[in-house]
Amino acid sequence: MEYPQGIHSFGINIGIKDDTPDFALIYSEVVCQAAAVFTRNNYPGAPVIVGREHIRDGKLQAIVINSKNSNVATGAKGVEDSRAICRAIGKSLNIEPGLVLPSSTGVIGVPLPIDKILNACEISQSKLRPGNLEEVAEAIMTTDTRKKISKRMIQRNGKEGMIYGIAKGAGMIEPNMATMLAYIISDFHTEGDLQADLKSVVDDSFNCISIDSDTSTSDTVVVMTNGLSGSLPSDEFRKILLEISTDLSKMIARDGEGATKLIILEIDKARDSLQANKIGKSIINSPLVKTAIYGGDPNWGRLVMAIGKVFDEPIAYDDLEIYFGDLPVKNADQATKTKLSEYLKTNEEIHILCKLGQGSHKKTFYGCDLTEKYVEENAYYTT
Amino acid sequence: MEYPQGIHSFGINIGIKDDTPDFALIYSEVVCQAAAVFTRNNYPGAPVIVGREHIRDGKLQAIVINSKNSNVATGAKGVEDSRAICRAIGKSLNIEPGLVLPSSTGVIGVPLPIDKILNACEISQSKLRPGNLEEVAEAIMTTDTRKKISKRMIQRNGKEGMIYGIAKGAGMIEPNMATMLAYIISDFHTEGDLQADLKSVVDDSFNCISIDSDTSTSDTVVVMTNGLSGSLPSDEFRKILLEISTDLSKMIARDGEGATKLIILEIDKARDSLQANKIGKSIINSPLVKTAIYGGDPNWGRLVMAIGKVFDEPIAYDDLEIYFGDLPVKNADQATKTKLSEYLKTNEEIHILCKLGQGSHKKTFYGCDLTEKYVEENAYYTT
Numbered sequence: 055m056e057y058p059q060g061i062h063s064f065g066i067n068i069g070i071k072d073d074t075p076d077f078a079l080i081y082s083e084v085v086c087q088a089a090a091v092f093t094r095n096n097y098p099g100a101p102v103i104v105g106r107e108h109i110r111d112g113k114l115q116a117i118v119i120n121s122k123n124s125n126v127a128t129g130a131k132g133v134e135d136s137r138a139i140c141r142a143i144g145k146s147l148n149i150e151p152g153l154v155l156p157s158s159t160g161v162i163g164v165p166l167p168i169d170k171i172l173n174a175c176e177i178s179q180s181k182l183r184p185g186n187l188e189e190v191a192e193a194i195m196t197t198d199t200r201k202k203i204s205k206r207m208i209q210r211n212g213k214e215g216m217i218y219g220i221a222k223g224a225g226m227i228e229p230n231m232a233t234m235l236a237y238i239i240s241d242f243h244t245e246g247d248l249q250a251d252l253k254s255v256v257d258d259s260f261n262c263i264s265i266d267s268d269t270s271t272s273d274t275v276v277v278m279t280n281g282l283s284g285s286l287p288s289d290e291f292r293k294i295l296l297e298i299s300t301d302l303s304k305m306i307a308r309d310g311e312g313a314t315k316l317i318i319l320e321i322d323k324a325r326d327s328l329q330a331n332k333i334g335k336s337i338i339n340s341p342l343v344k345t346a347i348y349g350g351d352p353n354w355g356r357l358v359m360a361i362g363k364v365f366d367e368p369i370a371y372d373d374l375e376i377y378f379g380d381l382p383v384k385n386a387d388q389a390t391k392t393k394l395s396e397y398l399k400t401n402e403e404i405h406i407l408c409k410l411g412q413g414s415h416k417k418t419f420y421g422c423d424l425t426e427k428y429v430e431e432n433a434y435y436t437t
Numbered sequence: 438m439e440y441p442q443g444i445h446s447f448g449i450n451i452g453i454k455d456d457t458p459d460f461a462l463i464y465s466e467v468v469c470q471a472a473a474v475f476t477r478n479n480y481p482g483a484p485v486i487v488g489r490e491h492i493r494d495g496k497l498q499a500i501v502i503n504s505k506n507s508n509v510a511t512g513a514k515g516v517e518d519s520r521a522i523c524r525a526i527g528k529s530l531n532i533e534p535g536l537v538l539p540s541s542t543g544v545i546g547v548p549l550p551i552d553k554i555l556n557a558c559e560i561s562q563s564k565l566r567p568g569n570l571e572e573v574a575e576a577i578m579t580t581d582t583r584k585k586i587s588k589r590m591i592q593r594n595g596k597e598g599m600i601y602g603i604a605k606g607a608g609m610i611e612p613n614m615a616t617m618l619a620y621i622i623s624d625f626h627t628e629g630d631l632q633a634d635l636k637s638v639v640d641d642s643f644n645c646i647s648i649d650s651d652t653s654t655s656d657t658v659v660v661m662t663n664g665l666s667g668s669l670p671s672d673e674f675r676k677i678l679l680e681i682s683t684d685l686s687k688m689i690a691r692d693g694e695g696a697t698k699l700i701i702l703e704i705d706k707a708r709d710s711l712q713a714n715k716i717g718k719s720i721i722n723s724p725l726v727k728t729a730i731y732g733g734d735p736n737w738g739r740l741v742m743a744i745g746k747v748f749d750e751p752i753a754y755d756d757l758e759i760y761f762g763d764l765p766v767k768n769a770d771q772a773t774k775t776k777l778s779e780y781l782k783t784n785e786e787i788h789i790l791c792k793l794g795q796g797s798h799k800k801t802f803y804g805c806d807l808t809e810k811y812v813e814e815n816a817y818y819t820t
């Protein structure tokens with residue numbers, strides 16, 4: 055079994071910008087339980103506005119996505135476009151428009167090429183293939199360099215099913231809904247509260263990513279379960295949902311625009327989650343920390359700086375322990391520095407551990423290094 | 438007249454890192470009134486710790502500065518080194534060590550080459566030249582590409598004097614004491630409260646710069662007035678102090694590591710200073726705004742994103758006006774976009790105006806574009 059039962063999808067090119075895939079649909083044979091979390095940016099995209107309405111009753115049957123244009127800052131016309139897309143999909147699939155969640159990602163402030171999209175919606179039914187979710191994972195990419203998929207097979211009461219997650223996102227990514235788009239599909243329901251499960255999982259996964267401290271106007275994580283394989287206890291469902299969300303979060307951070315390295319930062323011995331968040335985000339967002347890691351420079355003073363610039367969370371210097379991999383960095387001697395530099399230069403996954411000595415809270419953050427290529431991509435990714 | 442009266446100085450190389458100038462001294466013939474503001478980073482450098490003690494009585498007679506090593510995260514030994522430097526300068530100049538303010542800038546976490554520095558302190562008296570402050574401006578540079586000097590001649594009651602400011606700083610620069618080091622020297626006293634004057638001026642100048650959102654552990658702005666040309670009314674003193682501080686702030690932002698453009702961002706019609714600060718900093722720090730300006734891309738959607746990610750300050754989209762130069766950017770048509778792109782590409786000083794429509798508060802921020810060169814410099818600026 056490769057896909058959740060009863061799921062059909064496709065991803066195709068409809069010429070929104072170039073000839074790469076830019077339009078995708080995910081459809082479930084039966085109505086799904088669904089939950090979503092969206093960007094906290096004060097100027098959410100039109101699809102986010104419409105998506106919030108459609109998810110309100112906790113039910114979805116389809117997700118329609120275009121890349122290359124985000125339908126953000128497009129005013130009332132943009133919202134009407136998103137509604138029209140849902141109506142057209144509803145008509146093609148013979149379902150209520152309110153069961154369709156719209157998503158768009160790409161440039162901000164440019165009207166959607168709505169005719170192209172509505173034409174594609176009309177023929178959607180005929181394009182659907184069973185499973186086929188890799189096509190969706192590809193069609194939703196913008197500056198991503200690779201597809202992001204994570205899935206887990208699950209056996210339960212003699213039935214086999216799965217949770218299948220796909221995501222995209224490489225820039226404009228920071229706290230509070232830290233991915234552009236992620237879709238998690240399952241043929242198992244949870245026996246718990248799907249929205250609560252999702253919210254707690256997102257706080258420990260997607261919301262711990264930072265690529266560039268910029269918060270997108272389109273961020274969306276949606277989970278859709280059709281229950282064709284039965285239900286899972288909430289604990290088990292959440293555990294697997296967290297595994298998949300963490301996998302996808304790492305893939306997004308590793309594929310950060312221009313990135314050469316994934317940074318996995320563990321904040322340990324924090325007083326609480328708030329303190330871990332403030333300090334974790336300060337480090338993972340610091341351009342000087344990110345460039346040092348890119349350069350393979352064990353410049354641990356920059357980590358100290360980044361911890362110290364959280365003015366309202368002073369940590370006594372002597373309480374602080376910092377490790378790259380398993381090497382302590384504070385006051386490293388020349389031999390250790392050489393090892394540290396080698397660690398940074400020879401690994402694609404850099405583990406940093408900061409023990410704050412304030413309590414027992416632990417939290418992990420995901421980021422990437424900052425390279426010339428990030429600048430190039432964003433200087434010339436044009437309107 | 439080129440310098441404030443009664444001021445002597447020098448800047449020389451003593452081999453801390455390479456053969457560029459790295460050690461400087463400013464000395465006044467008479468004891469000065471003095472005020473300073475320092476970094477809010479929770480791990481201030483040793484010189485900041487000692488400087489805070491020495492400025493407490495509002496009096497200074499000399500400032501001793503080394504570049505290439507910041508004496509930060511160097512523990513009790515670092516603080517003792519800073520004290521020893523003040524004692525050695527005091528001995529050479531025959532003044533109290535408490536009248537000497539120490540400053541260091543450069544790499545973090547490496548012990549000072551204290552013997553070299555103490556040797557230089559011993560012969561300081563003999564190196565002093567009248568005025569000569571350009572040498573200081575040069576000796577305090579690290580990754581700076583040019584000296585930063587701003588001065589104003591002042592005539593008062595038949596006497597001629599001046600306020601003379603020098604600064605350095607190009608990276609690890611953000612809110613709350615947004616420069617590495619700035620020294621402002623005058624032969625006029627203020628008739629007002631020097632510390633209050635300085636504090637209010639810094640809030641409207643140095644604290645409005647951001648190069649990379651990282652807050653240095655060494656930031657220091659100190660003003661020293663010897664009164665040899667008399668006193669100025671507080672209003673007049675503050676006005677000129679603000680002019681000089683604004684000049685220096687622009688120079689620092691323009692010389693941001695790798696920068697090709699100065700960004701002058703005016704936030705207008707804000708509710709208050711707090712709202713202007715949050716939104717101004719969000720824009721001026723946004724890597725996506727900074728790279729768009731570098732690329733000459735009029736991608737105004739990124740400005741909207743940066744305003745919208747200040748979650749606790751929602752601004753109705755329709756209230757928002759945004760201009761590059763005098764060109765409105767919201768919903769720009771193709772002709773305007775072409776003009777906008779030309780404006781961005783042909784100017785070294787980019788003016789952005791954001792009217793929030795919330796009140797009447799106005800504040801200006803200074804930043805720079807983000808380029809491949811920033812990454813290069815910081816990836817390989819090594820410990």
